[in-house]
Amino acid sequence: MDIIQSLLKEMEQEAQTTRKMLSIIPEDKFNWQPHPKSMSVIRLATHIAELPGWVSMVLDTAELDFATAPYDPKVITNVKELLAYFEETLAAGKARLEKAQLPELNEQWILRNGEDIYSKSTKAEFIRISYSQIVHHRAQLGVDLRLLDVKIPGSYGPSADEQFEVLEKA
Template structure:
């Protein structure tokens, strides 16, 4: 069996959960920050919505060299823009998830900034850590923001305190 057949159900489940959470963000709180070192709610949501673009960046290329790119963080100012951006990113990532071969998943991938190498590991490990785990980590931060703002949000793995028991 191909590895992507094991990975795809989790990917689809987690991306659907992430979309539900992004849809629950109240725009009037986009500027909220939990403290001065934290990202704003809008920056965090935009970052989460961007992470699926790392699937093609990982599966299609042998490395990411920050010394060779000019990065600009996304800045969508409405939930509808954010969801459209996320949906587009998920569509492309899902297509690649269906197509990726075992051989590709076993290839090494490097993150660097010019001569400074941050890490090299198999693409499968990059997918699990820097895409899936990273998303879930930031989703947890987002739920903490929403809870601090007394906003309702959907459960990811069961009901939340907002759901009727």
Template sequence: MHTSSLQQNILAELDHELATTRKLLALVPYEQADYQPHPKSMKLGQLASHIVNLLAFKQLFVQHPSRDFLDPNGPKPGPSPTNHEELMARFEEYSASLRVALEQATDEELTHSFRLHRGEQTLLEYPKATAIRIMGLNHSIHHRGQLSVYLRLLDVPIPAMYGPSADEPNW
């Protein structure tokens, strides 16, 4: 029987999700970055940037005990990419730095608490590994699903993700 660590499990899941996210982001038609399927929806470029910036957010969970949204000195994403090349470069940079942070984290460190808060108001508090999965991976998967709908509405063929897609039926 093969045993693996908490860190190894998270890295395996991360690698799978990064590969899928990379495939979808590669298809974003940046010339349509202002596309918005509904007035309450993010624009295509904003959504793609948000998905990429969430990688830095996940790294925060690994390397820090908390994040206060009211702290003016807290980490913030860089300026939004202005083209597809910048989007993909940031994705690769943030993916690599997140992976390094996770590789350097021990299982014990991943059981330490992470608190996301706004001043005294706690928004969430979980062990780091749980925060990475819930507010990191699951959050990213949610927005990646939104992105796949945007792309479908723009007639961009959708790649297989967890099984065949209508555009790649023989996955």
């Protein structure tokens, strides 16, 4: 399996878990945040939903400079919109990755804020970093939802909530 096929497979595997997490967010808790320095639930979920689109951005650019490209997150008002946005960015990222050529994956890509360089890597490496960001932020969302007493679905096997439900039924 080449790197493109491997990245596509991983994208789809992570999308399955991400859909589950995004779909269980209570809309009445969208503005809740566990700490003043933390993102609100909806801000965090919107960021998770946009991250598959970073695949296209990475493949189509040489860098992202936060100093020259101000961040303007999409406004989401309900879970249906959130899931639709996730599917939109996922489809765009997948379509662009399917068209990618191996040589472009070896090109350098930089994440920066002006002179401060956060990451300098190949495009393939940064696509993997983007996937890791989805997993990282999905875990943050899981903690937030747990604090709100929302039952958490499993990611790579059953969650504690799912295991407890099985034990209760036995």
